[in-house]
Amino acid sequence: MPDIAKETLIKVQEGDIESFENIYKETSGFVYNVAFRIVNNKQDTEEVVQDVFLNIYRNLKSFRFQSSFKTWVYRITVNCAINHVKKMARENNRVKEYGNNLIQAGKISQGLEIEKVNEGQEEIISSFLKILDVNQRACIVLRNIEGLSYQEISDTLKININTVRTRLKRAREKLLNFGKEVIKNEL
Amino acid sequence: MNCEKIKESILTDYIDNEMNDEERMRLNIHFARCRRCKEFFETVKNTVVKPFANAKKIEPPAIIWHRVKEAVMAKQQKKLGFVASMLEKLKSAFYVPKPALAMSTIMALVLIVVLTTTLKFSNKEASETNREDQAEYSTYSIETPVSAFLNNDSGFGTLVEKYFL
Numbered sequence: 001m002p003d004i005a006k007e008t009l010i011k012v013q014e015g016d017i018e019s020f021e022n023i024y025k026e027t028s029g030f031v032y033n034v035a036f037r038i039v040n041n042k043q044d045t046e047e048v049v050q051d052v053f054l055n056i057y058r059n060l061k062s063f064r065f066q067s068s069f070k071t072w073v074y075r076i077t078v079n080c081a082i083n084h085v086k087k088m089a090r091e092n093n094r095v096k097e098y099g100n101n102l103i104q105a106g107k108i109s110q111g112l113e114i115e116k117v118n119e120g121q122e123e124i125i126s127s128f129l130k131i132l133d134v135n136q137r138a139c140i141v142l143r144n145i146e147g148l149s150y151q152e153i154s155d156t157l158k159i160n161i162n163t164v165r166t167r168l169k170r171a172r173e174k175l176l177n178f179g180k181e182v183i184k185n186e187l
Numbered sequence: 188m189n190c191e192k193i194k195e196s197i198l199t200d201y202i203d204n205e206m207n208d209e210e211r212m213r214l215n216i217h218f219a220r221c222r223r224c225k226e227f228f229e230t231v232k233n234t235v236v237k238p239f240a241n242a243k244k245i246e247p248p249a250i251i252w253h254r255v256k257e258a259v260m261a262k263q264q265k266k267l268g269f270v271a272s273m274l275e276k277l278k279s280a281f282y283v284p285k286p287a288l289a290m291s292t293i294m295a296l297v298l299i300v301v302l303t304t305t306l307k308f309s310n311k312e313a314s315e316t317n318r319e320d321q322a323e324y325s326t327y328s329i330e331t332p333v334s335a336f337l338n339n340d341s342g343f344g345t346l347v348e349k350y351f352l
Contacts, residue, residue, distance in 0.1 A: 017259065024252055032247035046251055053255045057262075124238050143203060144239035150205050169198045175235040 004069050013061050020057060028053075030146065031077045037141040038081035040129050044088070052080045067155070074148075074156040078138050085134045131178050136171035139164055190224055193217055197228045202236055 004023055011019035031052050036045040055076050063072065129137050142148045142156060154161040193214060200206045201214055218225040 015263065017256065020259065021252070021256070024255065028247045028251070029244065032251075033242075033244055036245060037242070046248065049247060049251050050254050050258070053251075054258055057255075057259055121238065121241055122243055125242055128235075128238060140239070144236060145242045150203070165199045168203070169195065172198045172231060172235045176231065179234045 006065065009060065009063065009065075009069065012057070013063070023056070024053060027073055031073065034074065034077050034141055034146060035081045037125075037129060037145055038078065038134065038137055039084055040126055044084060048077075048080050048084050051084075052077050055080065071152065071155050074142070074146075075158070078142070078156060082134050082138060128175055128178070132171050132174060136167050136174070139167040140171050143168060190221060193221075193224050194227055197224070197231055201228070202231055 004026060008019045008022055012023060028049065032045065032049050035048040035052065036042065039045050039048055052073075056073065059076075063069070129140070132140060138157065139153060142153045143150075148156065150161050150164050153164045157164070196206070196210075196214060201211065206214070218228065
């Protein structure tokens with residue numbers, strides 16, 4: 001994500017829509033992709049992205065330029081996405097959905113060889129993310145897809161760097177076990 | 188080095204390049220001697236890290252910006268509407284009547300002013316008269332000695348007084 005000029009941010013703070021559109025153009029790509037990977041559903045992602053930008057517009061007045069604008073936008077995005085997932089989980093039957101996701105993920109992954117099948121890559125990523133809890137998912141997305149360092153993830157999520165480490169470790173252990181289950185089912 | 192500790196590092200700092208060169212070197216030396224840890228590293232790299240490396244970047248649909256813009260404009264309109272309604276309230280608080288009623292309003296205002304001033308002056312006159320009476324009585328009381336009341340042989344010269352004395 002490129003840096004946004006301070007002048008542009010100040011103009012938005014004063015209510016300038018054109019400058020806000022510039023910010024949208026510069027940031028909507030990664031906001032959409034991060035939200036999509038956490039929410040794991042295109043329709044809900046649109047709703048989350050809309051929510052993220054309204055939050056940015058509303059709260060930019062209180063942005064004091066003490067932290068990086070990029071980290072601030074990442075934080076809003078991850079928080080909106082996590083809140084949306086939690087809200088959806090409350091509305092649905094969580095246990096039932098989790099079970100269905102596992103079955104669905106197993107079906108998708110069966111017979112697919114990660115190295116060979118490029119078109120199945122997106123489905124594999126989607127099924128992997130589905131088996132993780134939302135906090136682990138956010139860490140995996142920021143680290144493995146967005147390439148943030150542990151320190152950047154810690155600043156974005158406002159959690160201790162060791163918590164970042166623990167979440168990544170548990171998420172990867174879960175993915176490894178899931179891989180073993182799939183292989184067992186194939187045999 | 189403990190293989191369990193090594194596996195923990197493989198799952199986090201080693202795979203994510205969060206280690207310094209010295210620690211990294213130590214793990215590489217261990218891999219040269221421990222086939223299991225080396226295999227574990229290869230599995231982690233291929234199974235849980237590689238699949239995310241080529242994640243497609245999706246372009247956000249244009250409709251999102253239109254919705255955001257609409258919502259922001261609506262918010263601004265609402266804010267402007269609030270300011271306008273406040274101005275309207277202020278205007279009605281300082282309402283100026285139409286020319287047809289202007290004369291009667293002015294007359295009413297003049298009447299109020301005149302009545303208020305007159306009442307104020309009449310009250311002032313009354314209080315001043317009262318104050319003068321009180322001052323006259325006080326002067327009389329101070330100038331007349333008490334003995335004049337107590338040892339007045341002549342008295343007031345009335346028949347009743349003479350009868351009792």
